[in-house]
Amino acid sequence: MPSSRNLPEPHPTVPLPDLPHAARHGFHHEVGFAIDFARSGRGVCTVTGRVELRHLNINSVVHGGVYATILDTAMGAAVLSVLSQGETTATTSLYVEFLRAAKEGDSLTARGEVLRRGRHVAFAEGNLYDEDGRRLSQARGTWYIWSPEATVETPRRSRPASRARRKRPRAPQR
16 A cells, blocks of 8 residues: 555646636535625635525624635635646635624625735635624635646655764863
C-alpha cells in the first residue's frame, strides 16, 4: 500500500468552469443563493439571496455556516475572475466574524473583493449586508492558485526519522 506522503496533493481539476456555469452548480446555489452578475466583475463578486427556514439554527437566526458559504462564494468567485487560462484555485483559509444575526425573510448581499493576487496565492475580503445596508458579517480569506505547469507534482523526498544534532566544538580554555 503506498504511503500518503508519496501521493500528490489533491487540487481542483483543470480547467475550472466559467463563472456562469459555476454560479448554477456550486454549493451556494444548492442552499438558495445566486451570483449577481450585474454587480460583479474583474476582482469583485456579489452574491444575493433570501433567508429561508432551512437557513436557521436552533436559535431561529441564520446559521453561521450560511454566512460562511455566502462569503466564501463571493470572495472565491472574485478570485476566480482574476485567474489566467488553465489556472485553478481553492480556499486555503477563511476567517469569518459574525456581527449581527439575520432572520427568516431577510435579504442578504455578500460582496467579495480580491485584495492582492500573487503568483500562487490570492487574498480577498468580504462583507455581508442586510437589505437596510447594515453589515452582518465580515470575512477574509486566502486562496491557493495552481498554475498549468504545477498540475503534475513530484513526490517529496522523505526525511530521515531522526537527525543527529551536530555538536559545536568547544573553544579552548585558558
